[in-house]
Amino acid sequence: MLRRALDDSFPEDVRHHVTTLTMARTAANACFRFAPPFLATIAHGNGTDLAGIGVAVAVSELSGLLSPFNGELVERMHRRTAMALGLAGVGLGTVLAASSVNPLMFAVALVIISQSKVMFDLGLGAWTSDRVPFAQRGRVMGLTEISWALGLLIGVSTMGLVTAFSNWRTGYAVGAVGVVALSAIVARTLPADSGAHTAADRPARSPIRVADVAPMMVATFCLMGASQALFVTFGSYLEDTFGFTPATLSAMAFALGFGELFSSILSSRNADRWGKERSAAIGGALMVPAALALALGHAHLWAALPALAVAIAAFEFAVVSAMPLGTAAIAGSPARGMALMLGAGTTGRALCSITATRLYDAHGMAAPALLCAGFALCTIVAYGQMHRRRVARS
Numbered sequence: 001m002l003r004r005a006l007d008d009s010f011p012e013d014v015r016h017h018v019t020t021l022t023m024a025r026t027a028a029n030a031c032f033r034f035a036p037p038f039l040a041t042i043a044h045g046n047g048t049d050l051a052g053i054g055v056a057v058a059v060s061e062l063s064g065l066l067s068p069f070n071g072e073l074v075e076r077m078h079r080r081t082a083m084a085l086g087l088a089g090v091g092l093g094t095v096l097a098a099s100s101v102n103p104l105m106f107a108v109a110l111v112i113i114s115q116s117k118v119m120f121d122l123g124l125g126a127w128t129s130d131r132v133p134f135a136q137r138g139r140v141m142g143l144t145e146i147s148w149a150l151g152l153l154i155g156v157s158t159m160g161l162v163t164a165f166s167n168w169r170t171g172y173a174v175g176a177v178g179v180v181a182l183s184a185i186v187a188r189t190l191p192a193d194s195g196a197h198t199a200a201d202r203p204a205r206s207p208i209r210v211a212d213v214a215p216m217m218v219a220t221f222c223l224m225g226a227s228q229a230l231f232v233t234f235g236s237y238l239e240d241t242f243g244f245t246p247a248t249l250s251a252m253a254f255a256l257g258f259g260e261l262f263s264s265i266l267s268s269r270n271a272d273r274w275g276k277e278r279s280a281a282i283g284g285a286l287m288v289p290a291a292l293a294l295a296l297g298h299a300h301l302w303a304a305l306p307a308l309a310v311a312i313a314a315f316e317f318a319v320v321s322a323m324p325l326g327t328a329a330i331a332g333s334p335a336r337g338m339a340l341m342l343g344a345g346t347t348g349r350a351l352c353s354i355t356a357t358r359l360y361d362a363h364g365m366a367a368p369a370l371l372c373a374g375f376a377l378c379t380i381v382a383y384g385q386m387h388r389r390r391v392a393r394s
Contacts (some may be wrong), residue, residue: 002143005268010140011131018143021124024087024186025147027179028117030155031094033148035110037156037235037249041168048103050236054357056103057232058111061353064346067118071339074122079130080109080190082123087183089116091176098172117341122335129327129334130193137324138276142268144199145320149264153257160250168246213329213337215389217344219280219382220322225348226287226375227315229356229368230294234308237365243302246288252305259313267320276321279388283318287311291376295369304365311372318379325386348375 002022003015011371035042035057043053074082093112100106126143132140154179159171238244238252263283271279290311297303329337352371359367 004359005143006140012137013191014128014131014140015229018140020185020189021083021127022144022147022150022286024083024182024348025120025124025144026150027175027182028087028090029148029151029173030159031172031179032113032117033156034159034171035097036231037253038160038163038168038171038246039232040236040239041163041246042106043213045168046100046106051101051357051361052183053106054232056110057106057357058353059107060114060348061228061346061350063111063114064118064343064350067114067122067339067343067346068336069339069353070115070118071333071336073105074119074126074339077192077371079123079124079127080187080192083120083127083186083190084183085126086118086120086123087179087186088121089113091180091183092116094172094176094179098169098176101124116173118339121342122338125323125327125338126335128313129257134166134324134328135272137327138321139268141324141327142264142271142320145267146261146264148320149257149260149316151257152253153261157250157254157257160246160253164245164247164250184312213340215382215386216325217328217340219379219386220326220341220345221348222344222375222378222382223280223284223315223318223322223348225352226291226372226379227312227319228349228352229372229375230291230308233356233360233365233368236360237298241298241365256309256312259309260316263313263317264320267317268326271321275387275390276325277344277383277390280318280325281380281383281387283314283316283321284376286314287318287376288373288380290314290371291369295366295373298365298369311369317318318383322383360393 002019006018039053041049043050046053064381091114093109093116096112097109100109125141128137128140128144155175158174162170162174183326187207215376235249238249267279294304294307294311297307326341327334328340329340351377355369356371371389
């Protein structure tokens with residue numbers, strides 16, 4: 001289905017497998033993204049409150065510091081093996097999350113889900129980078145990145161409806177079944193690395209230069225922190241302020257997923273042409289007024305929902321546009337570059353998971369929204385600096 005978006009200038013194996021890999025990533029993202037909208041419900045099931053479960057989320061995000069080690073491992077594996085193992089690990093973590101009885105057990109489950117998804121994402125990014133030149137990479141990665149939106153639009157919405165009619169543990173169980181099934185499909189249908197794509201024939205690994213990766217890491221840290229300030233609070237905010245239920249939260253997730261899907265497609269079509277850093281900065285620039293509007297209008301549903309939707313859609317455009325930058329950060333090592341990018345991003349999310357939930361408990365939704373706006377401003381500056389550096393080198 002998605003192969004129609006790639007013309008004959010793209011390798012045939014990329015065109016043939018892009019749909020299957022996007023479906024697999026959709027399932028993994030659904031399991032990864034299920035918790036934030038339902039944190040209050042999950043907290044009650046684990047005998048704690050929002051701040052307590054926020055610490056569990058932060059611990060899982062801090063596991064992103066392990067991403068560089070994950071990247072070193074993926075560089076030594078077949079790309080297919082990394083993707084299949086990553087999906088299987090997401091399934092294992094999801095089953096553990098469904099079985100959790102306290103915040104510690106839930107945190108361990110989220111760590112397994114997070115790092116397993118990182119392994120899959122690194123394998124997918126490296127597989128793409130092996131086959132597609134950087135100038136065209138935004139197109140392919142933009143297509144696979146629609147899985148982030150579809151994970152919310154289809155995956156989380158479905159798991160949320162199961163939660164509404166049953167409970168959140170059953171919702172997680174449904175996600176586990178889907179991701180394990182797709183792990184088997186990827187293992188069976190994706191050919192093993194061969195020819196120029198084997199480890200022996202990849203370009204020589206380059207050393208990591210701080211000057212090359214630091215701006216990218218700072219930008220990703222700020223962008224992910226900005227988004228997390230909203231992701232970990234909006235579900236509880238809608239429940240507490242407007243009486244949303246698991247069913248209405250699922251409907252909200254479905255609506256937000258449409259905005260993310262639009263942003264992913266827009267990035268896929270334009271980021272290579274506009275410039276990846278510039279496109280990411282544009283997304284950050286749109287987040288700032290949307291977050292400020294949410295802070296000012298949080299008491300009114302008619303004002304808060306559009307502001308929230310724009311902020312999340314703008315984040316999606318920014319992160320999809322920026323993702324190919326990680327694959328080119330370290331010559332010859334796309335997985336290591338992406339791992340550093342993901343590590344910085346998850347550190348930003350960890351910081352804001354704790355900060356935003358505590359700000360929300362103390363001051364309401366206006367405070368996390370202002371936190372989002374502040375981090376988004378830093379994102380604009382960081383990607384602008386990256387763009388100027390790239391222009392100066394060319």
